[in-house]
Amino acid sequence: MVGGMSGTVQELLAAHDAQLRGRVPRVSPVGAVIEQDGPVVRTHYGTHGTVDLPDGAVPDVVALIRRQQAVFAEHGEPVEWKLYSHDQERGLGERLREAGFTAGWERAVLVAEIEDLPRPGVSSAGREVREAGAGGSRYDVHDRIRRIAAGTGPHRTSLAELEANAPQWGKLQITPADARALAGRSLWWDTMVFVLESETKVLGAAWYERVDDSEFSSLGGMTGPYPELVAALARRAGLHDRRIVAEADGALQGMLEEAGFQEITRVRTYHWYPPGSVASDRPVQRLIRDPEHDAIWNRFEDRYRFMRRNDIFDGITEPSDSVTWHLAACESPDDPLVTEIQEIVERGLRACAKPGERLYWLDWQHEGARFDPERVGGPGRPRWPGRAYPDADYHVYLTDDLRLGTFGNPREDSLCVFGDELLAEVEEDLTALLGIVLRRGGRNLGNIWEFGPPDA
Known part of the structure; x- marks a missing residue:
């Protein structure tokens, strides 16, 4: 088939294969994880996955297929594998069918x-x-x-x-x-x-x-x-x-x-479904300018009287179960202290989340996310969404029932943590890291700010 192509088609096909197959993007899709396994590039979306295998010799095709099935079974994800007609398929289509894959649609690839x-x-x-x-x-x-x-x-x-x-x-x-x-x-x-x-x-x-x-x-x-x-x-x-x-x-x-x-060629999909249940949503879902995004912001603003003004007050009305720290010890968004703060907050939120509960991360006037704290962070999982540190914008972590969360205020350069459950998990560590607290329950403690942790 390749021999019958015109020079133009051959050029387009070569560019397609060189630039579009087996690639690992610099930024992964939101909520996805991309892994390279020898010649294979796997993408895990939490609800499903894909396999991308560029043309080329594979020493043991059967072992390669079994390895991909094992990985996707561990993730509980159905998988789609595309085969192109111009490939020397090495019997891959037959091997996929023998492994339990089902052939799907076939279409032309056009450039x-x-x-x-x-x-x-x-x-x-x-x-x-x-x-x-x-x-x-x-x-x-x-x-x-x-x-x-x-x-x-x-x-x-x-x-x-x-x-x-x-x-x-x-x-x-x-x-x-x-x-x-x-x-x-x-x-x-x-x-x-x-x-x-x-x-x-x-x-x-x-x-x-x-x-x-x-x-x-x-x-x-x-x-x-x-x-x-x-x-x-x-x-x-x-x-x-x-x-x-x-x-x-x-x-x-x-x-x-x-x-x-x-x-330039044709493509056919092959599909395999692992045993067991499959997640109905991604570990991280983008929220921006949609009803859910607006609703959670509105409820947060109503409960905590969030205001953005240039004069007397800027921030939230801090509840009785809250502690606020100054963040002046962090010299920039890249400061290692920012990473330590984030690690403490993540541990606390994960410990406090109820089974199956989704959390929110909100970024004032930007996109936010709903996410499953048990399926983000760590090897083989997508990044934990956002940060507690208020990098020029108001950042909020929040439960759907508003019982606990964090509020990062860039105007004051402060971090407020609210909710007795969450404070029990993070207060000691944050105080050791950031120093004397500014407010407790919204009341100024009269402390003079000092950089770094308090003296022993």
Whole structure:
């Protein structure tokens, strides 16, 4: 099959394999863990996982498959494994079926040079394409679009996955070290949703994401064969990338090929389900500008009278079961003391969480998260979301019933811990680390601040 390809198709196929297969992104999707096992790249999402095996010789395919099954069984995750028709499959498809994998859909893999795609022209009467960002302040992907997207496919990346995965410049998943490594990148624009509308009716949608460290954007999916969406995609992706990759069949494939895409190979999925129950949600779920995010903020503000003003008061009304420390001992967000504070807070929150309870991390006017404290932190697990340290913004850890949590105030440079259960776990350690407390139960103790721990 490879021998019959044109030079252009061969070039596109070579770039696809070199840049898109077997890659480990610099920033993992939110709530996911990426592991490399020899030639295999595994991604664990908590609810499912994927295997990516680039083309190449594998000494013992059967052992490789069994090892992946053992790992995913330990995580309790169903797994998807993609095989490409241009690979020398080494009998891998047959070996997967023998191991209990089930063959799924098959589609064409299509690639286009962005410069060859049409640009937006005059819209048809009453039809208009608009951009709906998948993150940040442009987060206006409404439920109608989500329902249309969920009712079509399968897609290369579903819209739900795109929204759950997309890393942003907030502190949910990206550490200061990550931010330095990604300097100059605007992750805000690394994901985008395009909506085709006729007056007030949504006709269709398409969504894409940039592929880090490559020449490619990835067309995650398109709900139908709409040329207007291809033109909008080409205009936006052309600002940064050279090529677009897509997966399609039927009428959608025909429309993409007519627009300038070329089929470079075909791909088939194989699926395996481990025994036992499967988690219904990811260990970490992004929250931003949605009803749950707004509701938890509103309840926190009402309970603790959170205010943001430039004069008399700025912060919360601290409850009777609270202690507040000054953070002046921390010289910067990278100070080792910040890491120690975080470790103490994480241990305390994990110890106080009820079985199956989800916690929240909130970052004022930025994205937050709902997370399972038993499934984050440590080897093989996603990072604990956010930090207690108020790095220029108000940071809050909170239980859903508001009984305990932390409040980091950047204006005062302080950390308040509230809830008798949590104080019993962390007060002694935080006092030893940070020194004399500022307030107890919201009442100033009259202490003079000293750097470092109190004298013995």
